[in-house]
Amino acid sequence: MYALNEAERSAIEKLEAIAAEKIAPFAADVDENGRFPSEAMGALAESGYWGLTVPTEFGGMGFGLSAIAAAVDTVAQKDASTAMVYLMHLCGVAAYNAAGDKFADQLKGAAAGKHLSTLAWSERGSRSHFWAPMSQEELDGDTVYLSGIKSWVTSAGLANGYVATTRAAGSDNPMAVSLYVISDTDSGFTVEKPWNAMGMRGNMSAPMVMERVSVSSSTRIGEAGAAMDVMMGAVLPVFAIGNSACSIGVAEGAVAATQQHLLNSKLHHLDQSLADLPNLRERLARMRIRTDQARAYLAATIGVATSGDPAAMLMVLGTKAQAAEAAIEVTDLGMRACGGVAFSKHLGIERNFRDARAMTVMAPTSDVLHDFVGKALLGMELFG
Ligand SMILES: Cc1cc2nc3c(=O)[nH]c(=O)nc-3n(C[C@H](O)[C@H](O)[C@H](O)COP(=O)(O)OP(=O)(O)OC[C@H]3O[C@@H](n4cnc5c(N)ncnc54)[C@H](O)[C@@H]3O)c2cc1C
Structure with a gap:
């Protein structure tokens, strides 16, 4: 139904086999133990699927929305937790892609199965209204400090890149949003508590507290306040x-x-x-x-x-x-x-x-x- 081209169809056929052999067998255990789907995500990484939407110039498959839908659908048929971790990664990659080649390292890492991404958007203050973050950015030359509490971050503590929102420095307009990429090597953020939910139990979604996380202004996606x-x-x-x-x-x-x-x-x-x-x-x-x-x-x-x-x-x-x-x-x-x-x-x-x-x-x-x-x-x- 997704009107895939030949290359996309071939990739999805291979993915069906991976889903049956390397994702389905672990789904019940991931759910039972509320643990990260490491075998499934490892299999997707090894076979290049973390790079599904990474441009080919960075080693990815360079596919678009049809392949995203087909891939997530295929994985979710066997394990929804894996599918959601994978989707949040693809969302992070979409943000990198929007910045041209600025995040080439992250994109190459994703294509090589070494960089897992996610979104840190929802906040304790504005809840599901992710378009109005309460966290703050503080500009200090080329350094930016990010502070706030993210309420639900998929793959929290396990991802390598967090695409995070804050309200623009000095702005009282909640929709003047800035977008940054926080790396797992940056200091100043902590993951609050483990995920224990009714469903999607392998999602590892958790609150992340940012206390003056120090990032370079070059990690901003788009202009400050215009994300x-x-x-x-x-x-x-x-x-x-x-x-x-x-x-x-x-x-x-x-x-x-x-x-x-x-x-x-x-x-x-x-x-x-x-x-x-x-x-x-x-x-x-x-x-x-x-x-x-x-x-x-x-x-x-x-x-x-x-x-x-x-x-x-x-x-x-x-x-x-x-x-x-x-x-x-x-x-x-x-x-x-x-x-x-x-x-x-x-x-x-x-x-x-x-x-x-x-x-x-x-x-x-x-x-x-x-x-x-x-x-x-x-x-x-x-x-x-
Ligand atoms: C499995 C899972 C993974 C997630 N992963 C991420 C992630 O990776 N990154 C991230 O940023 N967030 C993530 N989230 C958070 C998610 O996107 C929502 O922000 C979160 O589920 C909202 O929960 P809440 O209790 O704060 O909702 P609330 O905003 O408190 O909503 C409570 C109820 O009010 C309703 N409601 C709220 N606003 C309105 C309105 N204006 N009009 C009518 N009804 C309204 C809602 O529909 C809901 O029924 C994840 C959530 C889940 C469940």
């Missing part, structure tokens, strides 16, 4: 499309598990299987149709976005919300189709069900996305 263009124009499309793909992959995982369970579970006393029950077939059919609908909307969004159509932004916002809702519906149907076995951990559907709930609260949350789309349709300011 909204990069955030909304370069990073948000990657995040929204990838997040949508993650929801769809989770839904697809639940469809596959339900299909197998209905085929393989016998009612020996009737010489039948669960597949012989029409209500369960109907649930499976609804799951299939809803997942296909969500993926079709995402594919259409990518088509519109890559054609430069001005309608793209509404669809980019819409696709994250619609796919998140689809994943919740589909995984709920899977739970009800597979009964008590789904309630236990045998099928992985309860993991899909828990993981699916993360996408609605990841910012922009589904509530905010619906509000944005409604405001845009009524000619109102999105951030008013």
Whole structure:
């Protein structure tokens, strides 16, 4: 559905094999122990997928939105935690890419599987309203000090590069945002507490406290106070499309598990299987149709976005919300189709069900996305 070209299709076919052999076998353990998906991320690094969107001149694959969607969808079918860690890395790479060759070292590192990136945007002060950071930058010649509390950072303490927001020095406008790349070797930030969540348990999202983190002004992406263009124009499309793909992959995982369970579970006393029950077939059919609908909307969004159509932004916002809702519906149907076995951990559907709930609260949350789309349709300011 993602209209991949030949090179992208070949990369995704290889990724399907990696996902089956090197990601799926660890998914239950990652979830059970709430640990970083090191085997899965290691396999993606080794095979060059950390460089999916890194320009070829820096050793990457140079792919765009279609490949991002296909890759995240493929990985999420086996493990949503890995898919989200991977997506946040691709978001960091999108920010580096927006700065031309300024972050060539990080881009080369990503392509070589040695530099993992993430976003440090959400804050304790402004919560999911990531476009209005409360952290502060302090300019001192070529040195900049960054202070504030980031509330949720995927791969916190494990990433090599953190694309972090602050409010511009001296500004009282919360939307005058500056964007910096903090390196894991910089001093002044601490990761607060380990991740222990209902779902996405391998995400390792944690608060990061920045106490006068000292960085060079050359690590700024764009002009001080003018990062909204990069955030909304370069990073948000990657995040929204990838997040949508993650929801769809989770839904697809639940469809596959339900299909197998209905085929393989016998009612020996009737010489039948669960597949012989029409209500369960109907649930499976609804799951299939809803997942296909969500993926079709995402594919259409990518088509519109890559054609430069001005309608793209509404669809980019819409696709994250619609796919998140689809994943919740589909995984709920899977739970009800597979009964008590789904309630236990045998099928992985309860993991899909828990993981699916993360996408609605990841910012922009589904509530905010619906509000944005409604405001845009009524000619109102999105951030008013
Ligand atoms: C698995 C996971 C990984 C994450 N990784 C990262 C990361 O790598 N980097 C990062 O920066 N952040 C990350 N986040 C944070 C995420 O993007 C959100 O900022 C966070 O989930 C918001 O939680 P909150 O409780 O502060 O939400 P709140 O802002 O308190 O929202 C509470 C409720 O209010 C609703 N709400 C809020 N504002 C409005 C509004 N204007 N109109 C209507 N309803 C509204 C929300 O939809 C939500 O239902 C991650 C979150 C999760 C769950």
